[in-house]
Amino acid sequence: MKILIIEDEKQLAKSMVQFLKEQSYLCEVAYNEKDANEKILLYDYDCILLDISLPDGNGLNILEKLKASNKADGVIIISARNSVDDRIKGLNLGADDYLSKPFFLPELNARVSAVIRRKRFAGSNKVSYHEITVDLLGKTVTVNDTEVDFTRKEFDLLMFLISNKDRVVSKNAIAEHLTGDDADLMDKFDFIYSHIKNLKKKLAEAGCEDYIKTVYGLGYKFST
Amino acid sequence: MKILIIEDEKQLAKSMVQFLKEQSYLCEVAYNEKDANEKILLYDYDCILLDISLPDGNGLNILEKLKASNKADGVIIISARNSVDDRIKGLNLGADDYLSKPFFLPELNARVSAVIRRKRFAGSNKVSYHEITVDLLGKTVTVNDTEVDFTRKEFDLLMFLISNKDRVVSKNAIAEHLTGDDADLMDKFDFIYSHIKNLKKKLAEAGCEDYIKTVYGLGYKFST
DNA sequence: TGGCGAGTGTCAACGTTATGTCAGCAGATG
């Protein structure tokens, strides 16, 4: 189990490392954004402890990058107790959890192991549904062994629907998922209608009709 | 999405309910352990907000019971800032998250939706009653393996009746449940007659007659 | 740099569905 600690307070970072090592985790530390980005490229961590308030840039930037490359899973945000907004932004950006400074080390441990436990059940890089296969890493979709082109938003939307197959996803959830956290878009659903429309169209052209069902008053559901 | 709030400070409970209702969650409140245990038996909640320090017994008891009956998933512990030990105990007992008092309501919301989002990946959520099966996530109802279409209100109503099976539910309770908190509708029952009528009709068409019984002067009862 | 084009979000008009209201009738109650 490998953990990345992104934290500029060296003393704190040190004691975290020491403590987590005792729990037999492998730890690496990044003291700034640049450092962190490099490490993230090099290795897939099981858990990332991210201090939101770094000196050389907001930690949210890192989180955004993580999310963009589908690695935001397993991130625990660490923040000063008063920056509630950042924490909420972080959670909405896909962070798994957060911890307020100052915290107790046993608490850190409880959270880290909870996150790792959770990630185990997350699964692989390909998601299939009948004749549709989505490759998360390659960002491609194949229907009956033919590759179909989707734009990025369409891809994200399809992903989101498929990974929630047989469940109704609310438009709120979709908006949240597609925009990250663009407050302006959160309560406007027109753009969702647009994407749903395009997605349905492309799927239909590929021979997949009626997979996306609208659930009146609630949202959409991917099912047969 | 249904949330149970276990909290003895009535004023706080009230503002939580108000806020969460705005986010379109259905809320119920229990002010003490006894009350809480009863409600937990009656319904599967999507999320339980549990104040650890209740007057009539430690909230951890409730959590232990929840865990014993496999319902600890989705519990968010609420505790006074200083009782760190309780929080750690809670997390180790399987609670999903915690929140320190005092907290900001948007933070509550972020955590609740995170917990619910997480639960989505746990597996489907179904409730059965004889030949009727209700899929809460898929928002579908199957009767003898045939899917039956219900509108949202009908679905909610059916859910409410089933989750109170064998008990008389007053029209007041139904109105409260269906409208959220629309004061205009609270004392008008015509719309309930309407929904009951439609519900009965659709159930009858699917082969389920006489499940919904009228209790003159009191309300309705779902039973065989 | 400036212009092109795909990708995204906005909008208005329209079709669809759900939901509450009502008036009158039916059934229960005492």
Add this chain to the structure above:
DNA sequence: CATCTGCTGACATAACGTTGACACTCGCCA
């Protein structure tokens, strides 16, 4: 029987979803 409660179908309308056309943005390449 008088009264109160509940049932029903028809209806208005508000909420919702769909569509196509369009405007804006942003990366890309000349």
